Amino acid sequence: MDPIRILIADDHPLFRNGMHGLLDSVAETTVVGETTxxxxxxAQVETLRPHMILMDIKMPGINGxxxxxxxxxxxxxxxxxxxxxxxxxxxxxxxMRAGAHGYVLKGANQAEIMRAIHAIINGEAIFGLGIARRVLRFFWLIAIVRGIV
Known part of the structure; x- marks a missing residue:
């Protein structure tokens, strides 16, 4: 199987370097580029043709x-x-409205990041545990307000 081609989009060099190192340490991924x-x-999507982008939200100019x-x-x-x-x-x-396939926090460990990457490549949506709890709580509150529960 060909490696998953990943573009890292983050304005923090330490995070980009760490993520690049993490992804280089596993055979199933290859980092095709980094942007800030x-x-x-x-601009780089057309040239680099990644399968996946790891995208930060807060970046200079156009945000994530x-x-x-x-x-x-x-x-x-x-x-x-x-x-x-x-x-x-x-x-x-x-x-989510913009179309992101998942949302994890930067504090996630290597196993969580790799699980998210694999899940998304396989067509799933994934959210880190803390984020998933927040999303579920939101929908429960809507259900309660609407009298569904």
């Missing part, structure tokens, strides 16, 4: 949510995993 802004991520929306409009087959420090409900739902 949403604009760069959008807007970059996700633009990339998926032009390349709907690319998978996007939001990898961020932000647990804000509005950002989680904005990322």
């Amino acid at each position: 802004t949403g604009e760069e991520a959008i 949510i807007e970059a996700t929306r633009a990339i998926l409009a032009a390349h709907p087959g690319i998978k996007i995993l939001m990898v961020t420090m932000l647990e804000d409900d509005e950002l989680v739902f904005a990322a």
Whole structure:
């Protein structure tokens, strides 16, 4: 099986370097490039042809949510995993509305990141445990308000 081609889009060099090292340490992934802004991520997709993008939300210029929306409009087959420090409900739902396939926090360990990558490549949506709990809580609250539960 060919390795999963990954583009890392994050403005923090330490995080990009760490993620690059993590992904290089496993045979099933290869990092095809790194970008520091949403604009760069959008521009590099055509050239680098990644299968997946690990996308930060807060970047200079076009943020990760807007970059996700633009990339998926032009390349709907690319998978996007939001990898961020932000647990804000509005950002989680904005990322989902933009078409992100998953959302994990930067504190996730290697096993969690690899599980998310594999799940998304296989067509699943995935959220880190803390994020999944927040999403479920949100839907439970809606169900209670609407009298469904």
